[in-house]
Amino acid sequence: MKIDGIILRELHLPLVRPFETSFGVTRERRVLLAEIHSEGLTGWGECTAGEHPYFSGESTDSAWQVLLHELGPMLAAESPEHGGDCPRLFRKVRGNRMAKATLENAIWDLEAQREGLSLSSLLGGVRERIPCGVSIGIQSSIPELLDIIEKELGAGYQRIKLKCKPGWDVEVFEKVRHRWPGITLSCDANSAYRLRDVDHLVSFDGFDLLMIEQPLWHDDFYFHSMLQKRIETPICLDESIRNRRDALAAAEMESCKIINIKLGRVGGFSEAIAVHNAAQERGIAVWCGGMLETGIGRAHNIAISTLPNFSLPGDVSASARYWKEDIIEPEVTVTPQGEIEVPDTPGRGYDVRYDLIERLTVRKETVSAMALV
Ligand code: OSB
Numbered sequence: 001m002k003i004d005g006i007i008l009r010e011l012h013l014p015l016v017r018p019f020e021t022s023f024g025v026t027r028e029r030r031v032l033l034a035e036i037h038s039e040g041l042t043g044w045g046e047c048t049a050g051e052h053p054y055f056s057g058e059s060t061d062s063a064w065q066v067l068l069h070e071l072g073p074m075l076a077a078e079s080p081e082h083g084g085d086c087p088r089l090f091r092k093v094r095g096n097r098m099a100k101a102t103l104e105n106a107i108w109d110l111e112a113q114r115e116g117l118s119l120s121s122l123l124g125g126v127r128e129r130i131p132c133g134v135s136i137g138i139q140s141s142i143p144e145l146l147d148i149i150e151k152e153l154g155a156g157y158q159r160i161k162l163k164c165k166p167g168w169d170v171e172v173f174e175k176v177r178h179r180w181p182g183i184t185l186s187c188d189a190n191s192a193y194r195l196r197d198v199d200h201l202v203s204f205d206g207f208d209l210l211m212i213e214q215p216l217w218h219d220d221f222y223f224h225s226m227l228q229k230r231i232e233t234p235i236c237l238d239e240s241i242r243n244r245r246d247a248l249a250a251a252e253m254e255s256c257k258i259i260n261i262k263l264g265r266v267g268g269f270s271e272a273i274a275v276h277n278a279a280q281e282r283g284i285a286v287w288c289g290g291m292l293e294t295g296i297g298r299a300h301n302i303a304i305s306t307l308p309n310f311s312l313p314g315d316v317s318a319s320a321r322y323w324k325e326d327i328i329e330p331e332v333t334v335t336p337q338g339e340i341e342v343p344d345t346p347g348r349g350y351d352v353r354y355d356l357i358e359r360l361t362v363r364k365e366t367v368s369a370m371a372l373v
């Protein structure tokens with residue numbers, strides 16, 4: 001498809017409530033969007049890099065730079081036919097997977113529109129609805145946390161994930177389990193623990209957690225494998241899994257029993273499918289993670305979650321949990337059974353609210369026209 005223009009935008013959107021993890025608090029997102037025009041259609045991609053390089057080495061600013069000066073011009077020069085062609089086009093650029101995913105996912109969005117297929121069908125999805133969980137940040141007190149959990153369970157969510165760190169873990173699990181002995185509960189440490197904490201982590205086994213996500217170093221497989229031998233609770237890797245090879249290494253070393261797939265973290269839909277397939281062949285369940293996305297990234301997360309091995313509820317939840325007003329319509333909503341109905345219209349399945357996006361845009365740049373001739 002001929003690329004007629006690539007526009008990058010930065011939008012500022014306050015979260016409806018701050019989100020705290022072991023690595024920091026986010027109050028307002030600086031969202032980077034790519035808008036790709038091709039043959040009368042517009043594809044959208046969202047960069048999941050954080051405001052700071054704390055989750056991965058990428059940030060809104062580093063991704064902007066790489067998109068504007070490296071990846072954007074490469075894409076414009078090649079005009080790929082398929083989203084699946086992008087990893088090859090971007091091969092020269094190392095890392096920067098969240099930046100790469102921004103463009104690749106927009107090309108898949110365009111391709112689905114061109115073919116008149118829903119993004120889910122184009123990706124090989126099989127589900128008409130997906131099961132949803134919520135990720136609940138660290139709160140200032142346990143009573144506040146319990147109130148939030150009560151509300152989310154009331155809304156139907158099928159799994160509660162608690163962000164944890166030393167000092168916000170066993171006491172919290174105790175109180176939550178005491179109140180709700182039977183709910184599906186998991187936790188996410190975002191690398192907050194070290195090997196000296198092994199005995200402490202063994203004590204998590206008393207809380208019947210579905211998984212503990214990324215307890216140790218962000219780039220580790222070996223020590224997670226040692227830890228998994230000591231604890232019953234299944235380890236889920238998030239930060240460590242950058243691509244299919246990492247999934248294979250983790251499976252081989254038994255570093256985890258579950259993998260969280262995030263489109264940005266693995267570089268886009270193509271690699272997400274490859275991780276999904278590798279995990280499936282090795283009996284590792286996967287689920288779709290979230291990065292506090294707006295509706296555009298959320299629509300893409302919904303589409304990938306329809307693949308067969310996404311067998312656990314994801315961190316893909318309703319727009320209203322994050323935003324006063326989402327930039328898509330309709331907004332993403334969750335049924336009382338805790339599911340999202342997957343749209344079956346061509347492309348991403350949600351309309352983009354262009355006027356709202358224009359209003360929220362604080363920075364806008366077009367990839368050099370030189371590269372577009
Ligand atoms: O580790 O899963 C994570 C948000 C930002 C960075 C990392 C993570 C998260 C979440 C939020 O857990 C998931 C969501 O989008 O609701």
Ligand code: MG
Binds near residue numbers: 238260289
């Ligand atoms: Mg995580």
